[in-house]
Amino acid sequence: MTSQPEQVVLIGVAGDSGCGKSTFLRRLADLFGSEFMTVICLDDYHSLDRKQRKAAGVTALNPEANNFDLMYDQIKSLKAGSAVDKPIYNHETGLIDPPERIEPNHIVVIEGLHPLYDERVRALLDFSVYLDISDDVKISWKIQRDMAERGHTYEDVLASINARKPDFEAYIDVQKQYADVVIQILPTQLIPDDKERKILRVKMIQKAGVEGFQPVYLFDEGSTIDWVPCGRKLTCSYPGIRMHYGPDTYFGNDVSILELDGQFERLEELIYVEQHLSNTSTKAYGEMTELLLKHRDYPGTKNGSGLFQVLVGLKMRETYEQITKKVANRVAM
Secondary structure, three states: OOOOOOOOEEEEEEEOOOOOHHHHHHHHHHHHOHHHEEEEEHHHHEOOOHHHHHHHOOOOOOHHHEOHHHHHHHHHHHHOOOOEEEEEEOOOOOOEEEEEEEOOOOEEEEEEOOOOOOHHHHHHOOEEEEEEEOHHHHHHHHHHHHHHHOOOOHHHHHHHHHHHHHHHHHHHHHHHHHOOEEEEEEEOOOOOOOOOOOOEEEEEEEEOOOOOOOOOEEOOOOOOEEEOOOOOOOOOOOOOEEEEEEEEEEOOEEEEEEEEEEEOOOHHHHHHHHOOEEOOOOOOOOHHHHHHHHOOOOOOOOEHHHHHHHHHHHHHHHHHHHHHHHHHHHHHO
């Protein structure tokens, strides 16, 4: 554990299972250092174990299967600088294990299904992101994984998705309206009737008016830009790359949207795109490109999901530095 923090900065990472939270957390560890950051999986606040949920006829997505009062009390305590005895949900056994002692750290990340569900917890967050995979992509990914790796039939996979869908729509999907940034993964528009879902269109939806957060923009802030960067400086094989930037509204909020459809062939050439992005919160020329090059093997590194995860991570680092600088200035006065 690092030295006792003067200020705990709280980050929320929300989304359904299999949406890329684990990869995003690894990218955050690159920026902050694993010793500097404590990650809390909110599955640990399940109030019902696997058997109890089955008996009650509820899924883990349902608030009735989770202890939001304990979640709020413990997250609030950690943010105030106090240690807590956090329960542990054992994914292997489906049981709730004895608690573990969690000390406050410089950055505490709460991740899982419900970081933005309880308004009390939302109010504690310093920055939040929702990872949103469209149904078309989610179904395709789950079918490929479960049929190939787990021997499930197509019908089994579809039944599993449909069984979770009502609770997902009622309790998880609704949280994206509260996030500072939403990373949305959609089918490509570059290939007509694409079924493979290997090429993706990814949007970074950035809420306006968030204190201390300056949205990333392409070329000219506030304009509407459509850009095909392929050419002498960026190698693109079929079906190419298309970028878009512009203002919009999302759940009644003013937002700006940065979009990338397609994938990069040579990651080193991403520096060309980086040069045309502003407000990236990088500290050095090419830092965004270097962060992607560092982990070529991470899922999504060659498309917009990796690019936007890195950009959101850089924004979270900037938020952390702004908050701790304010605290340091108050202490010095």
